[in-house]
Amino acid sequence: MQYKKVTHVLFDLDGLLIDSEKLYTEAFETVCAKYGKTFTWMLKASLLGFQGYECADKIIKELSLPLTREEFMSECQTIYEKVFKNVELMPGAQKLVEHLYNKGVPIAIATSSSQESVDMKMQNHKSFLNYFHHITMGSSDPDVTKGKPDPAIFLVCASRFPDKPAPESCLVFEDAVNGVKAACAANMQVVAIPDPRIDKEQLKISTLVLNSLEEFQPELFGLPSYA
Known part of the structure; x- marks a missing residue:
């Protein structure tokens, strides 16, 4: 499988970065x-x-x-x-996010949660949120008109980077089928890290399916490798 080089990375929050x-x-x-x-x-x-x-x-x-x-x-x-x-961070979340941040890769969070909900869940992980350029919160963001599987949240999130990358230049990390569909509808590549009970058939539109963030190899998408 040939993956396309990306410049920006968007992360879902619940079930992907945090075990919520x-x-x-x-x-x-x-x-x-x-x-x-x-x-x-x-x-x-x-x-x-x-x-x-x-x-x-x-x-x-x-x-x-x-x-x-x-x-x-x-x-x-x-x-x-x-x-x-x-609430705890998911395995591999700290390592990957910190790595991308330190290598200068622009990263953001696109979550269906509201500001209030994010504040509550991340009260003990505030320093972790500092790695992200911005957070787009679907439930309290007036620009996000529809929830996933609509692509709105990812398109809005990408548009808030100063250099406004094209959707094709963005890589999305998701754990949910609706999130994978939203990323595909936004014309972005998507790495799925699903709950093991999710039917794999529903994830076949993903660019890549992994069991954990720990398995991700950044260089596959032209991002700086760990080594």
Whole structure:
């Protein structure tokens, strides 16, 4: 497989740089169980990459929960405030991000989360965020009109680098099918690092699929190698 040289790198956040997806699952399971409903992996898989209110709407609809969007999100928020204090970086995240930063590669984060959510999850990882030129937050950014799989978030994120790289010059890292679809729709190459339970068939549009950020070889995409 021949990969195209890139100059800029965009990272998803949840489930890719930080191990937060299991904490979202914990919150959704807890709230659903309160109303006698089961939050399944199948439902979870369909939500990956969605903005917060989209997740709430779909869970309420699929499980017929007796809650409004606001009530559901408020109950989840209470749990988030407890569990997100302990979120950890994913294996290989610190090494890769630090390496690209030190080599002068422009990097940014494109997350469906809101500013408030990012602040809460990254409260113990503030220095890690300093490596990134900027963060585009889908749920609180007026320029991001639609959530993934729409390409809006990646196109907006790329446009905020001072040199405004062409989409073809950007490499995206994603863990979710909706995120992979969004990157492809933006005409960017995409490295998928999915939850092992995701059906590989859904990821075949990815440029490359890895088990972990630790496996990534920057030189494949014309980026400075670790050596």
